[in-house]
Amino acid sequence: MEKNEKLYTEGFNNGYLIAKHEPELSKKLTSGNTNEGNDYFDGLISGKQEYEMEKVKGRLKGISRNITPSKEDKSKEK
Numbered sequence: 510m511e512k513n514e515k516l517y518t519e520g521f522n523n524g525y526l527i528a529k530h531e532p533e534l535s536k537k538l539t540s541g542n543t544n545e546g547n548d549y550f551d552g553l554i555s556g557k558q559e560y561e562m563e564k565v566k567g568r569l570k571g572i573s574r575n576i577t578p579s580k581e582d583k584s585k586e587k
Contacts, residue, residue: 524556
């Protein structure tokens with residue numbers, strides 16, 4: 510079955526924004542999976558997943574900054 514790109518993109522964008530601003534609503538909307546195969550719903554889930562991945566990447570960057578000494582820290586140690 511060919512994806513309707515417009516519906517998928519609209520769902521993706523809405524899924525991303527809902528996950529960002531209304532995470533509880535996002536969970537409720539995507540928990541049922543009864544609309545699997547629906548282009549809009551597939552996009553909604555993908556958008557939610559994209560936001561969650563970006564959130565995790567941001568946390569990991571913050572953690573790595575705290576673990577890895579910066580150039581300034583290295584020069585202070587000398």
